[in-house]
Amino acid sequence: MITASFEYRRAGSADEAIALLTENGDDAKLLAGGHSLLPLMKLRLARPSMLIDIGRLADLSYIRVDGDQIAIGALTRHHDVEVSELLAREVPLLPAAAGQVGDPQIRHRGTIGGSLAHGDPASDLPAVVLALGGTIVVRGPGGERSIPAAEFFNGFMETALAADEVLTEIRVPRLEGAGWSFQKFNRRAHDWAIVGVAAVKTGAGSGSNGEGAGVALVNMSSTPVRATGVEEALASGASAAEAAAHAADGLDPPSDINASPEFRRHLAQVLVRRALEEAGV
Amino acid sequence: MTAVVGTRMLRKEDPELLTGEARFVDDLVIPGALHLAIVRSPHAHATIKSVDLTAALAQPGVVAAFSGADLRSEWAGPMPCAWPVTEDMLNPEHFPIAVQTACYVGDAVAVVVAETDMAARDAAELVDIDFDVLPAVVDLEDALSDRVLVHEALGTNRSYTWELIPAPEAVEEAFANATHTVVERFVQQRLIPSAMETRGVVAVPAVYGGEFTLYTATQIPHILRVLAALTVGVSESKLRVVAPSVGGGFGSKLDVYAEELLCLALARRLRRPVRWSEDRMENTQATIQGRGMIQHMELAADADGRVTAVRVRLLADMGAYLQLVTPGIPLLGAFLYGGVYDIPAYSFVCTGVFTTKTPTDAYRGAGRPEATYALERAMDALARQVGVDPAEIRRRNYVRADQFPYSSSGGLIFDSGNYEPALTRAMEMAGYDDVRAEQKERRSAGGTKHLGIGLSSYVEMCGLAPSRVLSALRYVAGGWESSTVRFLPTGKVQVVTGTTPHGQGHETSWSMIVADQLGVNPDDVEVLHSDTSIAPHGMDTYGSRSLSVGGTALWLATEKVIEKAKLIAAHQLEVAADDLDYAGGTFTVKGSPDRTMAIGAVAFEAFTAHNLPDGLEPNLEASSHWDPPNFTFPFGTHICVVEVDEETGKVDVLKYVAVDDCGTQINPLIIEGQVHGGIVQGAAQALFEEAIYDDDGNLITSSLADYLVPSAADFPSMQTDTTVTPSPTNPMGVKGVGEAGTIAAAPAVMNAIIDALSPFGITDIDMPATPQRIWTAIQQAGGTNGGPR
Numbered sequence A: 001m002i003t004a005s006f007e008y009r010r011a012g013s014a015d016e017a018i019a020l021l022t023e024n025g026d027d028a029k030l031l032a033g034g035h036s037l038l039p040l041m042k043l044r045l046a047r048p049s050m051l052i053d054i055g056r057l058a059d060l061s062y063i064r065v066d067g068d069q070i071a072i073g074a075l076t077r078h079h080d081v082e083v084s085e086l087l088a089r090e091v092p093l094l095p096a097a098a099g100q101v102g103d104p105q106i107r108h109r110g111t112i113g114g115s116l117a118h119g120d121p122a123s124d125l126p127a128v129v130l131a132l133g134g135t136i137v138v139r140g141p142g143g144e145r146s147i148p149a150a151e152f153f154n155g156f157m158e159t160a161l162a163a164d165e166v167l168t169e170i171r172v173p174r175l176e177g178a179g180w181s182f183q184k185f186n187r188r189a190h191d192w193a194i195v196g197v198a199a200v201k202t203g204a205g206s207g208s209n210g211e212g213a214g215v216a217l218v219n220m221s222s223t224p225v226r227a228t229g230v231e232e233a234l235a236s237g238a239s240a241a242e243a244a245a246h247a248a249d250g251l252d253p254p255s256d257i258n259a260s261p262e263f264r265r266h267l268a269q270v271l272v273r274r275a276l277e278e279a280g281v
Numbered sequence B: 001m002t003a004v005v006g007t008r009m010l011r012k013e014d015p016e017l018l019t020g021e022a023r024f025v026d027d028l029v030i031p032g033a034l035h036l037a038i039v040r041s042p043h044a045h046a047t048i049k050s051v052d053l054t055a056a057l058a059q060p061g062v063v064a065a066f067s068g069a070d071l072r073s074e075w076a077g078p079m080p081c082a083w084p085v086t087e088d089m090l091n092p093e094h095f096p097i098a099v100q101t102a103c104y105v106g107d108a109v110a111v112v113v114a115e116t117d118m119a120a121r122d123a124a125e126l127v128d129i130d131f132d133v134l135p136a137v138v139d140l141e142d143a144l145s146d147r148v149l150v151h152e153a154l155g156t157n158r159s160y161t162w163e164l165i166p167a168p169e170a171v172e173e174a175f176a177n178a179t180h181t182v183v184e185r186f187v188q189q190r191l192i193p194s195a196m197e198t199r200g201v202v203a204v205p206a207v208y209g210g211e212f213t214l215y216t217a218t219q220i221p222h223i224l225r226v227l228a229a230l231t232v233g234v235s236e237s238k239l240r241v242v243a244p245s246v247g248g249g250f251g252s253k254l255d256v257y258a259e260e261l262l263c264l265a266l267a268r269r270l271r272r273p274v275r276w277s278e279d280r281m282e283n284t285q286a287t288i289q290g291r292g293m294i295q296h297m298e299l300a301a302d303a304d305g306r307v308t309a310v311r312v313r314l315l316a317d318m319g320a321y322l323q324l325v326t327p328g329i330p331l332l333g334a335f336l337y338g339g340v341y342d343i344p345a346y347s348f349v350c351t352g353v354f355t356t357k358t359p360t361d362a363y364r365g366a367g368r369p370e371a372t373y374a375l376e377r378a379m380d381a382l383a384r385q386v387g388v389d390p391a392e393i394r395r396r397n398y399v400r401a402d403q404f405p406y407s408s409s410g411g412l413i414f415d416s417g418n419y420e421p422a423l424t425r426a427m428e429m430a431g432y433d434d435v436r437a438e439q440k441e442r443r444s445a446g447g448t449k450h451l452g453i454g455l456s457s458y459v460e461m462c463g464l465a466p467s468r469v470l471s472a473l474r475y476v477a478g479g480w481e482s483s484t485v486r487f488l489p490t491g492k493v494q495v496v497t498g499t500t501p502h503g504q505g506h507e508t509s510w511s512m513i514v515a516d517q518l519g520v521n522p523d524d525v526e527v528l529h530s531d532t533s534i535a536p537h538g539m540d541t542y543g544s545r546s547l548s549v550g551g552t553a554l555w556l557a558t559e560k561v562i563e564k565a566k567l568i569a570a571h572q573l574e575v576a577a578d579d580l581d582y583a584g585g586t587f588t589v590k591g592s593p594d595r596t597m598a599i600g601a602v603a604f605e606a607f608t609a610h611n612l613p614d615g616l617e618p619n620l621e622a623s624s625h626w627d628p629p630n631f632t633f634p635f636g637t638h639i640c641v642v643e644v645d646e647e648t649g650k651v652d653v654l655k656y657v658a659v660d661d662c663g664t665q666i667n668p669l670i671i672e673g674q675v676h677g678g679i680v681q682g683a684a685q686a687l688f689e690e691a692i693y694d695d696d697g698n699l700i701t702s703s704l705a706d707y708l709v710p711s712a713a714d715f716p717s718m719q720t721d722t723t724v725t726p727s728p729t730n731p732m733g734v735k736g737v738g739e740a741g742t743i744a745a746a747p748a749v750m751n752a753i754i755d756a757l758s759p760f761g762i763t764d765i766d767m768p769a770t771p772q773r774i775w776t777a778i779q780q781a782g783g784t785n786g787g788p789r
């Protein structure tokens, strides 16, 4: 549980980080909070030859209103998301989920950008950003681009982020009081979710109040994933309980010591139903 | 001086621990030390065809690298097992590093020694070993079939069969005449002890005098010194073993480990200090594991549910090899399958079985949690059969207070006990009747969250151990303990103890005992331990023995000090010794309260020796070696209340109540700490922890992400109380409390879960009761969302 050796560079700005990435190619990795990357390196499952530390880029740590959206800097720590009054008012789903990431040590180190860039299907925040229909802003040698969250997660721990790009910002819509829920099922308080559900009540649909929902799932597929079966059922007239039965439609959930695929499908249905109920759908 | 024994004195050890000043093995600065990295077998069972060290040796910083064959000549003997439980027990010879065959994933197969830890670990990755992979055997019952042999040369996987059947006909008769019989099969999953500090070792060649100092994170420096000397072939008197601050052990550091012997042998060979520190994943594989049994448990009872016989058959998983006391662990529980109950007939048989997994050995409670679990689960099954409340079935069967000292049918003499008050108090604290009422209401309301209440009454045998009993059990050493108490010229008291604390707070408790005996401030007592040069005699710390055996040796030594001081005080005060009273550190002439002499002043007289009685030796110092005449028998009752979500299978512990009786209490604060930690460790077996192996013998739960050790967030605040029934076995009346929580908790939690699920007709869930297991059991029982069917 000690990493292989590597070179360490600290980037003074996002542009410097991009330049270092461009120079050093695939063997270089950005280091943000280190709480996903370093565990892999300690297991020697990841062996980057260079780490480019962006952990101290204070100008990428912010939470602010930008029109009808909230913009969150990639280097914002989970803890800062958890305690943000602005978010508690505007997008309470996000601090609720951030407050359930790991334990306090992890929340003080881990960053929202790192969480999304890592693209772990078992992570909480990617599902939240998916359910919210957020946008991910990245910057590379060729400039900046915005990627809808729904198009960001491509495969197991694979994202639309190119090797020479830095994720700089996450944008999510202001909820304006819409109902929401975050359901995390785990065995110990500080564990990853065995299954998790993020749900937000959205525009027109068929829920009890004539509304639909954005629903995304944690640890139910090889990527963070939207529960399209649920969303479609709600859009076409199903009740919350009926829609929840479609939670695992089309999904191939993982198997591990905590849950078989069958149990995960069952849990997803239970948790989606609870989430929709709590969100008032 | 007001008495300190019985007060909640803060622990003397804690400031150092809390400020990071305490020095653990890995903190020791040893100039010039080389670092050892171990190449471990990735296969559960494999022949080592060749070991190519060339690439590793070519790495910068690498000083040496060896295969098991290269080091074979270093060993004067094989790895020691101190407990050959039967005459014909099979014990496969094995060495600190495998020579021909690796028998579990993690078995050492090559070593690299380098100038830095990083260099050693990097080079270890380059050692090229050609293995011939053999089939693994993981399951205990499969191993028993000898389909795959772990050790070809033994011809069987059966290490031994040990029996305790004092009166076979009585057992047969009881079962033949029983109205109720309970027949259960329980699985004790393997557990990974997970001490906060992983292991670490440094072997340092002596700069002058002696041969080596071995610093190691161990519970047993004394036992280790003897056995390391024999195994590595160094002189015992020139080997000094030191256990610096040790961060927990729970039995996992009660062993003679390959790495300790390797560091010593390599320091001898390379003439440099050699150090090793274990990382967490190594810890899960190379440090012993606990439990690992299949228990066949039977009770015979009459129409009222009075138990007339208990019959137990165990299969115990030894793992790949016998470690220090591996085969003896089931024996520590063998006498306790009748627990707190007055059961006339007794039958116990245990078979130790080899598998291609990490060896097992002592883990907190060692044999006794297993016994209590099987019995308490079976008692609940009996209560269900008879149709009475679990509290009532226990009441009907308890050994009564007037039966002590009680000769159990298992052959022990329980020195003292009073079981029912602990149950009554625990029920009161838990609000037992109210919880039962709420349970009834919820059941008739038909919700999806089910309430369950679990009871567990236990008795354990602590204070290991009377040496003659150990002899009868074929353990190769004694069970005594030793202590020296000496006044220093400054009036401070130095205590030397043969026990080896590694988190328990002996320095505090020992100081309190001495403070009251000798009338000194506890801060003026210094407790020295865990260094064989300072404390040459000791049998170390395990099995809740330190206070009842080591503390008694200490108490007896203080008595000897007082006796000698009295002679000096009498001489100084010019009276006969019989004319002196002694209390709180002061001698007083009977009838003359103004003629006194403090023991500190006596000590100074003893030091100057200017005016001592004729023939009396200078200095105030005494030693005592105490061999207990019997075990001690702590007991208690724990109650757990859980809520089980039938939709997700999740268990929430709502309430946990513990009433324990550890006899006379030295420091209630320390007792509570032991009970709290013990309970969560026991509950962890019920709810979270399991060392899971795949069919090829790979440990799946090899990190703390997969091996679920709970944290404070996962368990509610516990309510604890005590009753006090002093032990007549030792002068202070103490019993020991290190394992009580672990012993009581797993059955309390599991009984609660099964109670919650009883409307589904569920009577058994394996530990740990994971959400998936519970959900699956409900599915199989035909339950569906919305309530029991």
Ligand SMILES: Cc1cc2nc3c(=O)[nH]c(=O)nc-3n(C[C@H](O)[C@H](O)[C@H](O)COP(=O)(O)OP(=O)(O)OC[C@H]3O[C@@H](n4cnc5c(N)ncnc54)[C@H](O)[C@@H]3O)c2cc1C
Residues within 6 Å of the ligand: A029, A030, A031, A032, A033, A034, A035, A036, A037, A038, A039, A054, A074, A075, A078, A100, A101, A102, A103, A106, A109, A110, A111, A112, A113, A114, A115, A116, A117, A118, A122, A123, A124, A125, A161, A165, A166, A167, A168, A190, A191, A192, A193
């Ligand atoms: C014990 C433990 C428990 C945890 N439990 C949870 C949990 O319950 N829920 C949960 O969601 N997470 C959990 N985590 C993960 C934690 O939230 C991580 O902090 C997070 O997933 C990654 O963020 P980071 O800043 O630490 O990223 P890092 O580890 O620094 O980086 C992760 C990856 O993202 C890349 N990266 C990081 N930042 C950027 C960027 N700005 N642009 C481009 N690429 C970038 C890195 O190169 C790396 O490949 C846990 C972690 C640990 C160690």
